[in-house]
Amino acid sequence: MAEAAHHYDETMPLEYRTEESRLNILGFWIFLGAEVALFATLFATYLVLFQRTGHGPTTADLFEIKDVMIETLLLLTSSFTCGLAVFEMRRRRLTGLLVWLLVTLLLGAGFITFEVREFIHYVHEGATMQTSAFLSSFFVLVGTHGAHVSLGIGWMTLIIIQLLQRGFTPRTARKVFIVSLYWHFLDVVWIFIFTLVYLTGMVM
Amino acid sequence: MKWSEFFVTGEPLIYAADVSIVLTVIGIVFILTYFKKWKWLWDEWLTTVDHKKIGVMYIISAVLMLFRGGVDALLMRAQLTAPNMKFLDSQHYNEIFTTHGTIMILFMAMPFIIGLMNIVVPLQIGARDVAYPYLNALSFWLFFVGAMLFNIAFVIGGSPDAGWTAYFPLAGNEFSPGVGNNYYAVALQISGIGTLMTGINFLVTILKMRALGMTLMRMPMFTWTILITCVLIIFAFPVLTVALALMTFDRLFDTQFFTMANGGMSMLWANLFWIWGHPEVYIVILPSFGIFSEVVSTFARKRLFGYKAMVGSIVGIAFLSFIVWVHHFFTMGAGAAVNSFFSITTMAIAIPTGVKIFNWLFTLRKGRIRFTTAMLWSLAFIPNFVIGGVTGVMLAMAAADYQYHNSYFLIAHFHYVLIAGTVFACFAGLHYWYPKMFGHMLNERLGKWTFWLFMIGFNVCFFPMYFLGLMGMTRRMYTYSAGLGWTPLNVVATIGAALMGIGFLVLCYNIYYSARYGERDMTGDPWDGRTLEWATSSPVAHYNFAVIPEVKDLDAYWEMKKSGKGFEMDEEKLKPIHMPSNSGRPFLISIAFFFAGFGLVFKWFTLAIIAAVFIILGLILRSFDDDDGYYISVDEIKRTERLTRKEA
Numbered sequence: 001m002a003e004a005a006h007h008y009d010e011t012m013p014l015e016y017r018t019e020e021s022r023l024n025i026l027g028f029w030i031f032l033g034a035e036v037a038l039f040a041t042l043f044a045t046y047l048v049l050f051q052r053t054g055h056g057p058t059t060a061d062l063f064e065i066k067d068v069m070i071e072t073l074l075l076l077t078s079s080f081t082c083g084l085a086v087f088e089m090r091r092r093r094l095t096g097l098l099v100w101l102l103v104t105l106l107l108g109a110g111f112i113t114f115e116v117r118e119f120i121h122y123v124h125e126g127a128t129m130q131t132s133a134f135l136s137s138f139f140v141l142v143g144t145h146g147a148h149v150s151l152g153i154g155w156m157t158l159i160i161i162q163l164l165q166r167g168f169t170p171r172t173a174r175k176v177f178i179v180s181l182y183w184h185f186l187d188v189v190w191i192f193i194f195t196l197v198y199l200t201g202m203v204m
Numbered sequence: 205m206k207w208s209e210f211f212v213t214g215e216p217l218i219y220a221a222d223v224s225i226v227l228t229v230i231g232i233v234f235i236l237t238y239f240k241k242w243k244w245l246w247d248e249w250l251t252t253v254d255h256k257k258i259g260v261m262y263i264i265s266a267v268l269m270l271f272r273g274g275v276d277a278l279l280m281r282a283q284l285t286a287p288n289m290k291f292l293d294s295q296h297y298n299e300i301f302t303t304h305g306t307i308m309i310l311f312m313a314m315p316f317i318i319g320l321m322n323i324v325v326p327l328q329i330g331a332r333d334v335a336y337p338y339l340n341a342l343s344f345w346l347f348f349v350g351a352m353l354f355n356i357a358f359v360i361g362g363s364p365d366a367g368w369t370a371y372f373p374l375a376g377n378e379f380s381p382g383v384g385n386n387y388y389a390v391a392l393q394i395s396g397i398g399t400l401m402t403g404i405n406f407l408v409t410i411l412k413m414r415a416l417g418m419t420l421m422r423m424p425m426f427t428w429t430i431l432i433t434c435v436l437i438i439f440a441f442p443v444l445t446v447a448l449a450l451m452t453f454d455r456l457f458d459t460q461f462f463t464m465a466n467g468g469m470s471m472l473w474a475n476l477f478w479i480w481g482h483p484e485v486y487i488v489i490l491p492s493f494g495i496f497s498e499v500v501s502t503f504a505r506k507r508l509f510g511y512k513a514m515v516g517s518i519v520g521i522a523f524l525s526f527i528v529w530v531h532h533f534f535t536m537g538a539g540a541a542v543n544s545f546f547s548i549t550t551m552a553i554a555i556p557t558g559v560k561i562f563n564w565l566f567t568l569r570k571g572r573i574r575f576t577t578a579m580l581w582s583l584a585f586i587p588n589f590v591i592g593g594v595t596g597v598m599l600a601m602a603a604a605d606y607q608y609h610n611s612y613f614l615i616a617h618f619h620y621v622l623i624a625g626t627v628f629a630c631f632a633g634l635h636y637w638y639p640k641m642f643g644h645m646l647n648e649r650l651g652k653w654t655f656w657l658f659m660i661g662f663n664v665c666f667f668p669m670y671f672l673g674l675m676g677m678t679r680r681m682y683t684y685s686a687g688l689g690w691t692p693l694n695v696v697a698t699i700g701a702a703l704m705g706i707g708f709l710v711l712c713y714n715i716y717y718s719a720r721y722g723e724r725d726m727t728g729d730p731w732d733g734r735t736l737e738w739a740t741s742s743p744v745a746h747y748n749f750a751v752i753p754e755v756k757d758l759d760a761y762w763e764m765k766k767s768g769k770g771f772e773m774d775e776e777k778l779k780p781i782h783m784p785s786n787s788g789r790p791f792l793i794s795i796a797f798f799f800a801g802f803g804l805v806f807k808w809f810t811l812a813i814i815a816a817v818f819i820i821l822g823l824i825l826r827s828f829d830d831d832d833g834y835y836i837s838v839d840e841i842k843r844t845e846r847l848t849r850k851e852a
Contacts, residue, residue, distance in 0.1 A: 023335045027408045030438060034400060038442035045472065052467030129459045133467030136459035140450065158827045
């Protein structure tokens with residue numbers, strides 16, 4: 001960062017132009033590496049515990065594929081719109097960028113709404129975090145992902161405000177790029193949750 | 205909750221601690237006010253983003269924690285000196301061995317290493333700061349408030365008492381109903397987040413901010429070890445984060461992860477803990493290997509023998525460190541196949557470690573050795589660490605481990621590797637780099653006193669424990685009967701512990717003495733060093749290098765000196781230097797973390813939520829902060845450089 005203002009490289013995309021931006025983007029990739037380790041541990045915990053249902057319901061008793069499919073579609077589409085946002089940023093179209101970010105946000109919020117509804121539904125059926133080791137690990141794994149998405153929504157809101165205030169700068173561009181990395185990462189995690197938790201749970 | 209439950213009561217030792225804590229706080233406040241130092245404290249330390257100052261704060265914290273953990277150790281030794289002692293009761297003893305272990309690993313060894321790496325790594329690679337100075341400050345303060353939160357447990361609410369490994373079901377609500385283990389879960393979580401961010405920060409720093417010409421294979425060995433350590437941190441600490449989070453859920457919200465009923469699995473905790481825990485011991489030992497490499501090569505006046513083999517063995521050790529964790533609980537009964545696998549991987553670690561030992565020995569061979577204090581610690585490390593390593597291979601044999609498991613043999617083993625490895629390295633590094641931190645040397649004569657007292661005391665204390673273990677003494681027992689025949693060796697061990705304590709006091713006196721009378725380092729290169737940190741002035745200017753050096757070889761500064769030029773600065777080449785601004789926000793966010801943690805420990809969720817709001821507010825403010833730092837003008841650089849270089 002000490003060299004931040006130097007090494008300004010006109011040939012790079014806007015988000016990569018300053019040294020500070022390049023460092024931050026690399027650092028965020030590495031942070032995502034740590035996040036992979038974090039979710040891997042949660043998945044391992046879930047896979048160890050998911051058949052240990054105690055007196056509580058099993059996966060097949062609990063999951064309903066319809067809600068989960070809606071959540072999946074919402075989140076996967078939001079990843080696509082997030083990609084479109086970065087595409088618009090590369091074309092230097094502020095309005096396009098803002099619109100697609102906003103769409104991404106709304107899809108993310110929709111995902112969270114359905115997830116919260118799903119959780120409430122389970123709790124009403126008596127399947128709480130305290131019921132069994134399976135449910136503890138289920139709620140913590142899926143809940144950690146949900147908390148990440150919620151945090152991403154708040155974060156993206158801040159970036160939209162900054163885009164409205166400041167327009168395209170190397171800094172705002174970098175922030176958009178990094179939040180998009182984060183958003184795609186959450187999408188990847190969800191694919192694993194969908195497969196390992198829900199699909200496996202419906203089959204087993 | 206009643207006040208008598210909030211504060212720990214009923215123990216004379218605790219009351220004495222209460223009084224000394226209050227007096228110390230009053231003393232600090234009085235001194236800061238009397239000498240009008242509050243502003244200085246805020247401007248120079250609490251808001252700093254300078255890696256060197258952050259490093260110094262890490263080391264000060266580590267020395268304080270060494271004191272706390274050392275007092276715990278001496279209390280345990282006092283209790284065990286004679287059979288049937290009534291000095292500590294079993295509960296108090298449980299608390300003390302728990303805090304001793306946790307503090308020594310996480311709040312002493314880790315910050316000492318991280319402190320040295322903060323100070324040295326940017327200098328060694330010819331950088332002006334780390335990649336993210338602001339994040340670096342946040343890392344430190346998170347570690348610091350985590351440590352403080354853990355340390356107040358013994359007077360407020362009660363210490364954790366389930367061992368530093370906090371195995372379930374013992375650490376669960378059923379068998380540990382107090383708040384003690386909540387402290388463990390929350391305080392470690394907070395400081396662990398700080399450590400993870402340090403790992404990312406230094407990995408990017410080393411990968412991206414090296415001076416021109418410093419290829420990976422021209423990096424000093426200490427920097428290499430830190431690079432690999434960062435990778436270990438990045439992949440190991442998230443596991444701890446999850447394990448502690450699950451523990452917190454079990455304890456605060458009655459989930460069923462590690463419980464005995466409703467499907468919980470207590471051994472899952474042991475597995476998660478050691479998947480982090482084993483890499484963790486390499487996180488503190490690899491940088492130590494790096495420190496010894498620097499010191500041995502400097503004071504043997506030779507290039508490090510087998511540089512490439514050293515790098516290869518660090519990478520090998522780092523890889524193996526992730527696939528050995530089951531050796532901590534061979535007796536769990538995972539079966540012969542599993543135990544054999546982990547037995548073999550564990551023994552395999554001896555191969556790259558052995559390579560390193562021979563490399564140090566060959567570096568010494570035909571060297572012109574100078575017996576400075578730093579060098580003495582490094583020379584003592586080799587035989588002592590080998591003793592620890594060989595007994596480690598004995599423990600690695602799964603079948604034999606059924607005899608050694610949880611005995612004092614194990615205690616002796618891991619103290620031989622952790623003290624002779626990490627603690628010796630911290631002391632060696634402290635003596636070696638002290639002039640870079642403060643501009644004066646640590647006194648050599650007092651340093652050697654510390655060395656001999658501590659090193660002899662260490663062996664007197666821990667060598668008998670191997671035999672106590674073979675005689676059947678198990679760890680964590682708070683007393684024993686006279687007929688067992690363990691008394692003489694226990695007396696010997698306590699004498700050794702006292703010698704180590706005296707050695708530590710001499711070290712503290714040395715810090716004071718050297719600050720007053722210590723020799724100033726005018727040259728910036730008091731040891732005739734080989735790497736770039738010795739090309740700076742002592743203490744280092746806050747921009748580190750007026751001109752970024754160009755590296756042509758391994759041992760860059762040595763090569764510069766050999767070509768007769770040293771590190772020259774062409775005043776024409778000076779440009780304004782960009783520096784990051786100070787910020788009080790990392791400190792304030794960390795204070796909020798402290799209160800959030802405190803709220804969670806006592807299940808005062810309102811407090812926790814309010815503090816969490818402040819944390820989020822701090823993050824939002826940071827997001828909107830567009831402070832781009834400032835520039836140091838060429839004139840100012842010239843003035844500083846002339847001032848510091850004139851005497852050279």
